[in-house]
Amino acid sequence: MKLTSLLAAGLLAAATGSVSANDYTAPVIAMVGGPTNWTISFGTSHNDGLAFTDTYTFTYSGLPGTATGYFLNVASMAGDLDFSSAKLNGAELGPVNAGPMSGIVTFTQSVSGVISLVIKGTDHGTGSYAGTLDISAPVPEPATYGMMLGGLALLGVVARRRKG
Structure with missing residues (x-):
């Protein structure tokens, strides 16, 4: 009886291990640049034939702005990646799997604060992807500076x- 239980437990453990996903969570990545433009490159590789979920967290000044970027995989003799989902701060980006190329060619989305990018897919052999993320915060119009200077001058007069 004990031998049967041990054998069943061993088979269950082996089966559980073989269906696990190949997930990657990058450490929090500080974007470079500023004060109105930030950029970062990202990417990773997979080679176990399993589904994967890659999670990236990016920080910058947190000002409201526009995120633009892409990520791309090009199939090789060693393998390929198929993407099933890509979300930037919870908004679906709609990855494309077209022949030897897969990924997001470009995306544009409004952001502020910490940025989360979650990419899901499956690898077929050895595959990798790379991409960039750029944040642009709007620069105030000259009229905004003029109004601010006018207000300061008025405060000075008062x-x-x-x-006196």
Whole structure:
């Protein structure tokens, strides 16, 4: 009885191990640049024939802005990747699997704060992908600076009148 239980437990453990996913969670990545433009490159490889979920977390100043970028896999003799999902801050980006190329050719999305990119797919042999993420925050219009300077001048005049 004990031998049967041990054998069943061993088979169950082996079966569980063989269907696990190949997930990758990158450490939090600080984007470079600023004060209005930031950029970062990312990517990884898979080679076990399993489904994968890759999670990237990016930080920058957190100002509201526009994220643009891409990621791409090109099939080789060693293998290929098929993407099933890609989400930037929870919004689906709609990856494409077209012949020898797969990924997101380009995307544009509004962002602010910490950015999360989750990419899901399956590898067929050895495959890798790479991409970039760029954040552009809007630069204030000259009229905005003019209004700010005018307001400061008005405050100066009011303060001077109160003194005198």
